[in-house]
Amino acid sequence: MKLPFDNTSTRIRFVALGLLGFMLAMPFIWMVGASFKSRAEIEAGGVHIVPEEAHSENYPVLFGQQPEPVTGEKLELKFGRWFFNSIFIAFANTLIQVLTSALAAFAFARLEWRGRDSVFLLYLATMMIPGLTLMIPNFQVMVWLGFLNTYHGLIIPASFSAFGTFLLRQFMLSIPKAMDEAAHIDGASKWQTFTDVILPLTRPGLIALALITFIFQYQQFFWPLIMLNDQQFFPLPVGLLELDSTYGQQTELIMAAATITVTPLVILFVIFQKFLVRGIQLGGVKG
Numbered sequence: 001m002k003l004p005f006d007n008t009s010t011r012i013r014f015v016a017l018g019l020l021g022f023m024l025a026m027p028f029i030w031m032v033g034a035s036f037k038s039r040a041e042i043e044a045g046g047v048h049i050v051p052e053e054a055h056s057e058n059y060p061v062l063f064g065q066q067p068e069p070v071t072g073e074k075l076e077l078k079f080g081r082w083f084f085n086s087i088f089i090a091f092a093n094t095l096i097q098v099l100t101s102a103l104a105a106f107a108f109a110r111l112e113w114r115g116r117d118s119v120f121l122l123y124l125a126t127m128m129i130p131g132l133t134l135m136i137p138n139f140q141v142m143v144w145l146g147f148l149n150t151y152h153g154l155i156i157p158a159s160f161s162a163f164g165t166f167l168l169r170q171f172m173l174s175i176p177k178a179m180d181e182a183a184h185i186d187g188a189s190k191w192q193t194f195t196d197v198i199l200p201l202t203r204p205g206l207i208a209l210a211l212i213t214f215i216f217q218y219q220q221f222f223w224p225l226i227m228l229n230d231q232q233f234f235p236l237p238v239g240l241l242e243l244d245s246t247y248g249q250q251t252e253l254i255m256a257a258a259t260i261t262v263t264p265l266v267i268l269f270v271i272f273q274k275f276l277v278r279g280i281q282l283g284g285v286k287g
Helices: 008-034 039-043 058-062 079-109 116-128 131-145 152-158 162-173 177-185 190-201 203-218 222-227 236-247 251-283
Strands: none
Touching (some): 008 251, 039 251, 079 116, 079 162, 079 190, 079 203, 079 236, 079 251, 131 152, 177 190, 190 203, 203 251, 222 236, 236 251
Protein backbone atom coordinates (compact mmCIF):
# COMPACT_ATOMS: atom_id res chain seq x y z
CA MET A 1 0.00 0.00 0.00
CA LYS A 2 1.39 3.37 -1.03
CA LEU A 3 1.34 6.00 1.70
CA PRO A 4 0.83 9.69 0.93
CA PHE A 5 4.32 10.44 2.29
CA ASP A 6 6.05 8.07 -0.16
CA ASN A 7 6.28 10.79 -2.80
CA THR A 8 9.43 12.92 -2.37
CA SER A 9 7.77 16.16 -3.41
CA THR A 10 4.96 15.52 -0.91
CA ARG A 11 7.50 15.01 1.86
CA ILE A 12 9.21 18.26 0.97
CA ARG A 13 5.87 20.11 1.07
CA PHE A 14 4.99 18.68 4.47
CA VAL A 15 8.42 19.53 5.88
CA ALA A 16 8.22 23.07 4.47
CA LEU A 17 4.71 23.57 5.85
CA GLY A 18 5.82 22.14 9.19
CA LEU A 19 8.77 24.55 9.40
CA LEU A 20 6.57 27.47 8.37
CA GLY A 21 3.96 26.53 10.97
CA PHE A 22 6.65 26.23 13.64
CA MET A 23 8.09 29.65 12.74
CA LEU A 24 4.63 31.23 12.92
CA ALA A 25 3.86 29.54 16.24
CA MET A 26 7.19 30.36 17.92
CA PRO A 27 6.27 33.92 19.04
CA PHE A 28 3.08 32.61 20.67
CA ILE A 29 4.90 29.71 22.31
CA TRP A 30 7.55 32.08 23.67
CA MET A 31 4.83 34.46 24.87
CA VAL A 32 3.13 31.73 26.92
CA GLY A 33 6.46 30.53 28.31
CA ALA A 34 7.54 34.07 29.24
CA SER A 35 4.26 34.64 31.09
CA PHE A 36 5.43 32.03 33.63
CA LYS A 37 8.98 33.38 34.02
CA SER A 38 10.33 35.75 36.63
CA ARG A 39 11.54 39.18 35.59
CA ALA A 40 15.13 38.26 36.45
CA GLU A 41 15.01 35.20 34.19
CA ILE A 42 13.66 37.22 31.27
CA GLU A 43 16.23 40.00 31.74
CA ALA A 44 19.00 37.40 31.87
CA GLY A 45 18.34 36.70 28.20
CA GLY A 46 18.52 33.39 26.40
CA VAL A 47 16.14 31.75 23.97
CA HIS A 48 14.84 28.91 26.13
CA ILE A 49 11.06 28.64 26.11
CA VAL A 50 10.33 26.58 29.20
CA PRO A 51 10.90 28.63 32.38
CA GLU A 52 13.45 27.38 34.88
CA GLU A 53 10.84 27.89 37.59
CA ALA A 54 7.18 28.50 36.83
CA HIS A 55 5.75 31.70 38.31
CA SER A 56 2.00 31.40 38.02
CA GLU A 57 1.58 34.45 40.30
CA ASN A 58 2.03 36.68 37.24
CA TYR A 59 -1.62 36.11 36.40
CA PRO A 60 -3.17 36.94 39.82
CA VAL A 61 -0.97 40.07 39.92
CA LEU A 62 -2.76 41.41 36.84
CA PHE A 63 -6.12 41.14 38.60
CA GLY A 64 -4.80 42.75 41.78
CA GLN A 65 -5.18 39.55 43.77
CA GLN A 66 -1.48 39.38 44.69
CA PRO A 67 1.23 42.04 45.12
CA GLU A 68 3.79 42.55 42.37
CA PRO A 69 6.77 40.30 43.33
CA VAL A 70 9.54 42.88 42.85
CA THR A 71 8.06 45.99 44.50
CA GLY A 72 5.57 44.21 46.76
CA GLU A 73 2.76 46.56 45.69
CA LYS A 74 -0.58 45.68 44.16
CA LEU A 75 -1.13 47.02 40.67
CA GLU A 76 -4.02 49.46 40.42
CA LEU A 77 -5.31 47.98 37.19
CA LYS A 78 -8.81 47.06 36.07
CA PHE A 79 -7.69 44.06 34.02
CA GLY A 80 -10.84 42.05 34.71
CA ARG A 81 -12.92 45.04 33.65
CA TRP A 82 -10.85 45.44 30.48
CA PHE A 83 -11.40 41.80 29.61
CA PHE A 84 -15.16 42.22 30.08
CA ASN A 85 -15.11 45.41 27.98
CA SER A 86 -13.39 43.66 25.07
CA ILE A 87 -15.84 40.74 25.12
CA PHE A 88 -18.89 42.98 25.52
CA ILE A 89 -17.90 45.50 22.83
CA ALA A 90 -16.94 42.77 20.35
CA PHE A 91 -20.15 40.82 21.03
CA ALA A 92 -22.38 43.89 20.72
CA ASN A 93 -20.68 45.01 17.51
CA THR A 94 -20.94 41.49 16.09
CA LEU A 95 -24.64 41.16 16.90
CA ILE A 96 -25.57 44.55 15.42
CA GLN A 97 -23.33 44.24 12.39
CA VAL A 98 -24.56 40.76 11.46
CA LEU A 99 -28.17 41.96 11.76
CA THR A 100 -27.70 45.10 9.64
CA SER A 101 -25.59 43.23 7.07
CA ALA A 102 -28.21 40.49 6.73
CA LEU A 103 -31.00 43.03 6.21
CA ALA A 104 -29.01 45.00 3.65
CA ALA A 105 -27.90 41.83 1.86
CA PHE A 106 -31.50 40.65 1.61
CA ALA A 107 -32.52 43.98 0.06
CA PHE A 108 -29.70 43.81 -2.49
CA ALA A 109 -30.07 40.11 -3.33
CA ARG A 110 -33.77 39.23 -3.13
CA LEU A 111 -35.78 42.43 -3.51
CA GLU A 112 -36.41 44.12 -6.85
CA TRP A 113 -36.23 47.91 -6.77
CA ARG A 114 -35.06 50.65 -9.08
CA GLY A 115 -31.36 51.46 -8.95
CA ARG A 116 -30.56 48.47 -6.75
CA ASP A 117 -27.32 47.47 -8.49
CA SER A 118 -26.08 51.05 -8.72
CA VAL A 119 -26.68 51.61 -5.01
CA PHE A 120 -24.90 48.34 -4.25
CA LEU A 121 -21.84 49.42 -6.23
CA LEU A 122 -21.86 52.74 -4.38
CA TYR A 123 -22.17 50.81 -1.11
CA LEU A 124 -19.17 48.66 -2.04
CA ALA A 125 -17.18 51.75 -3.02
CA THR A 126 -17.11 52.77 0.63
CA MET A 127 -14.72 49.85 1.20
CA MET A 128 -12.14 51.77 -0.85
CA ILE A 129 -12.07 54.64 1.66
CA PRO A 130 -9.20 54.22 4.18
CA GLY A 131 -10.53 53.92 7.69
CA LEU A 132 -8.10 56.53 9.03
CA THR A 133 -9.63 59.22 6.82
CA LEU A 134 -12.96 58.73 8.62
CA MET A 135 -11.49 58.87 12.13
CA ILE A 136 -11.80 62.64 12.57
CA PRO A 137 -15.36 62.95 11.13
CA ASN A 138 -16.53 60.01 13.24
CA PHE A 139 -14.82 61.46 16.30
CA GLN A 140 -16.51 64.83 15.78
CA VAL A 141 -19.90 63.13 15.47
CA MET A 142 -19.31 61.15 18.66
CA VAL A 143 -18.30 64.35 20.49
CA TRP A 144 -21.44 66.09 19.24
CA LEU A 145 -23.56 63.17 20.46
CA GLY A 146 -21.79 63.14 23.83
CA PHE A 147 -20.49 59.58 23.38
CA LEU A 148 -16.92 60.07 24.58
CA ASN A 149 -15.98 57.56 27.29
CA THR A 150 -19.06 55.46 26.61
CA TYR A 151 -19.78 52.07 25.08
CA HIS A 152 -22.01 53.79 22.54
CA GLY A 153 -19.06 55.57 21.00
CA LEU A 154 -17.29 52.26 20.41
CA ILE A 155 -20.30 50.34 19.11
CA ILE A 156 -22.34 52.70 16.92
CA PRO A 157 -19.61 53.57 14.35
CA ALA A 158 -19.10 49.84 13.66
CA SER A 159 -22.80 49.02 13.28
CA PHE A 160 -22.69 48.77 9.48
CA SER A 161 -20.33 46.84 7.25
CA ALA A 162 -20.07 46.92 3.45
CA PHE A 163 -17.94 43.78 3.58
CA GLY A 164 -20.53 41.94 5.67
CA THR A 165 -23.28 42.98 3.28
CA PHE A 166 -21.25 41.79 0.30
CA LEU A 167 -20.45 38.43 1.93
CA LEU A 168 -24.06 37.67 2.86
CA ARG A 169 -25.38 38.93 -0.48
CA GLN A 170 -23.19 36.34 -2.21
CA PHE A 171 -24.78 33.63 -0.09
CA MET A 172 -28.28 34.82 -0.77
CA LEU A 173 -27.66 34.99 -4.52
CA SER A 174 -26.75 31.29 -4.45
CA ILE A 175 -30.17 30.39 -3.00
CA PRO A 176 -32.66 29.51 -5.78
CA LYS A 177 -35.39 32.09 -6.38
CA ALA A 178 -37.87 29.21 -6.30
CA MET A 179 -37.55 29.23 -2.50
CA ASP A 180 -38.93 32.77 -2.36
CA GLU A 181 -41.70 31.95 -4.80
CA ALA A 182 -42.74 28.85 -2.83
CA ALA A 183 -42.85 30.88 0.38
CA HIS A 184 -44.94 33.57 -1.36
CA ILE A 185 -47.42 30.96 -2.63
CA ASP A 186 -47.75 29.70 0.95
CA GLY A 187 -48.71 33.20 2.04
CA ALA A 188 -45.41 34.28 3.56
CA SER A 189 -44.59 37.97 3.63
CA LYS A 190 -41.17 39.36 2.65
CA TRP A 191 -40.20 39.49 6.32
CA GLN A 192 -41.28 35.89 6.89
CA THR A 193 -39.36 34.81 3.80
CA PHE A 194 -36.30 36.55 5.18
CA THR A 195 -36.52 35.09 8.69
CA ASP A 196 -37.90 31.60 7.92
CA VAL A 197 -36.32 30.78 4.56
CA ILE A 198 -33.30 32.90 3.70
CA LEU A 199 -31.62 33.27 7.10
CA PRO A 200 -31.54 29.51 7.91
CA LEU A 201 -30.02 28.79 4.48
CA THR A 202 -27.44 31.54 5.03
CA ARG A 203 -26.26 30.19 8.38
CA PRO A 204 -22.67 29.33 7.24
CA GLY A 205 -22.24 32.89 6.02
CA LEU A 206 -23.71 34.34 9.20
CA ILE A 207 -21.31 32.30 11.34
CA ALA A 208 -18.33 33.27 9.16
CA LEU A 209 -19.26 36.96 9.31
CA ALA A 210 -19.84 36.78 13.07
CA LEU A 211 -16.39 35.25 13.62
CA ILE A 212 -14.61 37.75 11.36
CA THR A 213 -16.41 40.67 12.99
CA PHE A 214 -15.81 39.46 16.55
CA ILE A 215 -12.10 38.90 15.96
CA PHE A 216 -11.68 42.30 14.28
CA GLN A 217 -13.62 44.21 16.93
CA TYR A 218 -12.01 42.32 19.82
CA GLN A 219 -8.56 43.55 18.82
CA GLN A 220 -9.54 47.15 17.99
CA PHE A 221 -6.94 49.56 19.32
CA PHE A 222 -6.77 52.93 17.58
CA TRP A 223 -10.45 53.91 17.77
CA PRO A 224 -10.83 53.11 21.50
CA LEU A 225 -7.51 54.88 22.12
CA ILE A 226 -8.82 58.22 20.81
CA MET A 227 -12.36 57.77 22.19
CA LEU A 228 -11.48 56.84 25.77
CA ASN A 229 -9.49 58.32 28.61
CA ASP A 230 -11.32 56.54 31.43
CA GLN A 231 -9.78 53.19 32.43
CA GLN A 232 -13.24 51.92 33.27
CA PHE A 233 -14.04 51.56 29.55
CA PHE A 234 -10.67 50.41 28.19
CA PRO A 235 -10.64 47.24 26.07
CA LEU A 236 -7.69 44.87 26.42
CA PRO A 237 -5.44 46.31 23.65
CA VAL A 238 -5.61 49.79 25.19
CA GLY A 239 -5.26 48.24 28.63
CA LEU A 240 -2.00 46.58 27.59
CA LEU A 241 -0.66 50.00 26.56
CA GLU A 242 -1.76 51.40 29.92
CA LEU A 243 0.01 48.55 31.72
CA ASP A 244 3.23 49.16 29.81
CA SER A 245 3.21 52.95 30.09
CA THR A 246 2.17 53.11 33.75
CA TYR A 247 4.29 50.35 35.29
CA GLY A 248 7.27 50.28 32.94
CA GLN A 249 8.84 47.36 31.14
CA GLN A 250 7.45 44.43 33.13
CA THR A 251 7.74 41.83 30.41
CA GLU A 252 6.45 38.90 32.43
CA LEU A 253 3.21 40.72 33.25
CA ILE A 254 2.78 42.01 29.69
CA MET A 255 3.23 38.47 28.34
CA ALA A 256 0.69 37.13 30.85
CA ALA A 257 -1.76 39.85 29.81
CA ALA A 258 -1.13 39.12 26.12
CA THR A 259 -1.72 35.40 26.70
CA ILE A 260 -5.07 36.13 28.34
CA THR A 261 -5.94 38.50 25.48
CA VAL A 262 -5.19 35.95 22.75
CA THR A 263 -6.79 32.91 24.42
CA PRO A 264 -10.47 33.68 23.48
CA LEU A 265 -9.50 34.16 19.83
CA VAL A 266 -7.62 30.85 19.74
CA ILE A 267 -10.57 29.03 21.32
CA LEU A 268 -13.01 30.59 18.84
CA PHE A 269 -10.86 29.67 15.86
CA VAL A 270 -10.34 26.07 16.99
CA ILE A 271 -14.07 25.53 17.55
CA PHE A 272 -15.41 27.35 14.50
CA GLN A 273 -12.60 27.14 11.94
CA LYS A 274 -14.56 24.81 9.62
CA PHE A 275 -17.48 27.26 9.58
CA LEU A 276 -15.12 30.15 8.88
CA VAL A 277 -13.40 28.45 5.94
CA ARG A 278 -16.62 27.01 4.52
CA GLY A 279 -18.44 30.29 4.89
CA ILE A 280 -15.80 32.30 3.04
CA GLN A 281 -15.58 29.66 0.28
CA LEU A 282 -19.33 29.50 -0.28
CA GLY A 283 -19.65 33.27 -0.12
CA GLY A 284 -17.59 33.67 -3.27
CA VAL A 285 -19.44 31.12 -5.38
CA LYS A 286 -21.75 33.50 -7.22
CA GLY A 287 -21.28 37.13 -8.17
